[in-house]
Amino acid sequence: MQTADVIIIGGGIVGSSIAYHLTEAGCRNVLVLEREAHQGKGSTGKSMGGVRAQFTTPVNIQMSLYSIPFYAAFGEQLGHPSGYRPQGYLFVATKPAHLEYLETNRRLQESLGLKDVRMISAAEIVAMVPQLRSDDILGGNLCTTDGFVDPYSAMTGFIQRAVENGATVWKSAEVTAILKNGNRVAGTMTTRGEVHARVVVNAAGPWAAQVAEMAGVNLPVTPLRRMLIPTEPFDEVSHEIPMVIDMTNGFHFRPEGRGFLLAWNDPEETPGFKFDFDPEFIEKILIRAADRVPCFENLAVNPKRAWAGLYEMSPDHHGIIGEFEELPGFYAANGFSGHGVMHAPATGKIIADLITSRSTKVIDNPSVLSPARFKSGRLLHETALL
Numbered sequence: 606m607q608t609a610d611v612i613i614i615g616g617g618i619v620g621s622s623i624a625y626h627l628t629e630a631g632c633r634n635v636l637v638l639e640r641e642a643h644q645g646k647g648s649t650g651k652s653m654g655g656v657r658a659q660f661t662t663p664v665n666i667q668m669s670l671y672s673i674p675f676y677a678a679f680g681e682q683l684g685h686p687s688g689y690r691p692q693g694y695l696f697v698a699t700k701p702a703h704l705e706y707l708e709t710n711r712r713l714q715e716s717l718g719l720k721d722v723r724m725i726s727a728a729e730i731v732a733m734v735p736q737l738r739s740d741d742i743l744g745g746n747l748c749t750t751d752g753f754v755d756p757y758s759a760m761t762g763f764i765q766r767a768v769e770n771g772a773t774v775w776k777s778a779e780v781t782a783i784l785k786n787g788n789r790v791a792g793t794m795t796t797r798g799e800v801h802a803r804v805v806v807n808a809a810g811p812w813a814a815q816v817a818e819m820a821g822v823n824l825p826v827t828p829l830r831r832m833l834i835p836t837e838p839f840d841e842v843s844h845e846i847p848m849v850i851d852m853t854n855g856f857h858f859r860p861e862g863r864g865f866l867l868a869w870n871d872p873e874e875t876p877g878f879k880f881d882f883d884p885e886f887i888e889k890i891l892i893r894a895a896d897r898v899p900c901f902e903n904l905a906v907n908p909k910r911a912w913a914g915l916y917e918m919s920p921d922h923h924g925i926i927g928e929f930e931e932l933p934g935f936y937a938a939n940g941f942s943g944h945g946v947m948h949a950p951a952t953g954k955i956i957a958d959l960i961t962s963r964s965t966k967v968i969d970n971p972s973v974l975s976p977a978r979f980k981s982g983r984l985l986h987e988t989a990l991l
């Protein structure tokens with residue numbers, strides 16, 4: 606019979622960060638169970654890699670205030686690159702209500718300690734990205750420490766250091782049941798046999814609700830398809846620009862390699878485990894791209910290079926982090942609603958803190974993210990979704 610101190614179900618960026626933070630805290634007998642033959646085949650390998658502190662709730666801002674400096678120091682601390690590029694996030698306002706919204710958010714972000722966010726005028730935006738159609742641009746917000754990371758590389762850095770610290774990773778090991786002892790979690794049944802542990806963490810990304818169901822607890826996480834389009838090489842727009850978000854319709858893009866990565870969250874998308882890329886999406890997004898960046902009319906796109914992945918949506922668009930009251934020892938690290946890469950460092954630290962010392966300083970009040978909030982109706986509200 607195998608035993609571990611902590612079992613982590615899922616070897617994506619969140620599970621890997623938890624393994625890293627636990628082993629750094631001295632908890633060495635950590636076992637990561639990943640059902641695929643390779644890590645990163647879930648949402649982590651499909652992500653756009655954006656990291657930002659420009660959120661609207663204190664807890665999401667605090668999660669980013671831990672995570673972004675962590676990514677900045679990643680190479681030095683973990684000996685592996687995170688690929689962090691602080692090129693910024695530029696929210697472009699086209700309505701007075703957008704400007705009011707950005708101003709309110711910026712004040713909150715600054716009050717929590719974010720130093721690098723500022724209002725930016727329409728003229729400055731045009732100077733920064735002259736190719737934007739600017740007749741309706743009123744201004745915006747820029748945070749210069751926001752930017753991008755390489756999610757696969759960061760995941761690799763986390764897991765490599767965790768393994769150096771003593772953690773074990775089982776690949777091709779699917780969890781098929783959660784074991785209990787009385788009302789407490791006792792381990793997992795896997796396709797490679799039974800493992801006993803007094804602590805089990807659900808880091809199964811979009812599949813988290815299925816894993817929770819095995820434990821007999823309710824976890825409201827729903828998969829939602831998101832599609833990304835990398836363009837062919839394109840030099841008519843600078844590759845030093847920030848992530849640009851057109852607040853008119855949510856279209857956003859950032860430099861990637863010699864081209865750009867285009868994203869837009871289709872409001873008509875419906876929940877489900879849909880992994881196929883819909884070719885009709887290309888026209889939908891290119892219309893919005895050319896509307897804001899007229900020279901994008903000349904973009905070349907190869908549909909075979911576009912892809913789809915799954916957001917793991919929670920009802921209030923915040924991560925669900927913490928122990929289940931009804932099943933002591935069973936923890937959730939799920940439901941990041943499109944922010945799991947940028948919040949993976951904070952999540953790993955919070956889960957490790959809660960397991961090893963039952964409290965954390967990363968966020969003011971970790972109970973706001975606990976799974977219990979859905980029972981008590983104490984939901985949060987995040988509106989800065991991309």
Ligand SMILES: Cc1cc2nc3c(=O)[nH]c(=O)nc-3n(C[C@H](O)[C@H](O)[C@H](O)COP(=O)(O)OP(=O)(O)OC[C@H]3O[C@@H](n4cnc5c(N)ncnc54)[C@H](O)[C@@H]3O)c2cc1C
Binds near residue numbers: 645649654914947
């Ligand atoms: C198109 C797209 C763009 C995105 N852009 C961004 C972005 O810009 N910034 C950002 O922060 N986030 C972004 N995200 C979201 C981000 O990718 C996710 O929030 C994050 O990767 C979640 O990581 P994870 O480790 O929880 O999940 P995953 O990477 O999905 O890992 C979960 C793992 O659990 C394994 N697993 C599941 N069930 C079992 C089981 N029963 N037994 C064993 N293993 C199991 C899976 O195989 C998988 O490897 C984006 C997502 C998509 C799809």
